[in-house]
Amino acid sequence: MDVHDTAATGAARCPMYDGSFAADPQKVYDYLRAHGPAGPVELAPGVDATLVVDHETALRVLQNPNLFARDGRRWTALNEGRVPLDSPVLPMMAYRPST
Numbered sequence: 001m002d003v004h005d006t007a008a009t010g011a012a013r014c015p016m017y018d019g020s021f022a023a024d025p026q027k028v029y030d031y032l033r034a035h036g037p038a039g040p041v042e043l044a045p046g047v048d049a050t051l052v053v054d055h056e057t058a059l060r061v062l063q064n065p066n067l068f069a070r071d072g073r074r075w076t077a078l079n080e081g082r083v084p085l086d087s088p089v090l091p092m093m094a095y096r097p098s099t
Contacts, residue, residue, distance in 0.1 A: 013040035013048060017088075029053055043089045048077070071095060 014028045015021060021028050032039035037054030052058045061068045072095035077083050083090065 013042050014051075015042045016051075017042070017044050043093075044087050047083055047087055047089055 014031065016028070032041075032051060032053045037057035038050050038052045041049050041051045043049050052061055072078070072093055075083070075093060078090075078094070083093075
């Protein structure tokens with residue numbers, strides 16, 4: 001599994017877009033679970049995110065829309081220009097009025 005160091009925290013972020021993830025996703029999930037209820041991932045090159053891998057934590061996130069809004073317009077990295085407008089994850093992550 002190829003992981004990238006993050007400068008701010010020193011934690012490793014796992015790329016979710018490359019062949020190593022596709023070949024053995026369970027290995028990535030096991031790695032993330034070993035480090036806590038959520039871990040740093042990279043959804044596409046340069047697009048960092050946090051992936052919740054613990055059931056109870058996922059429930060807290062999903063049941064608290066005031067803290068964890070499902071509104072892509074609040075995506076800080078996009079608003080600050082850190083996500084390229086041609087990023088392959090943008091259609092999935094950007095604001096959609098139906099969500």
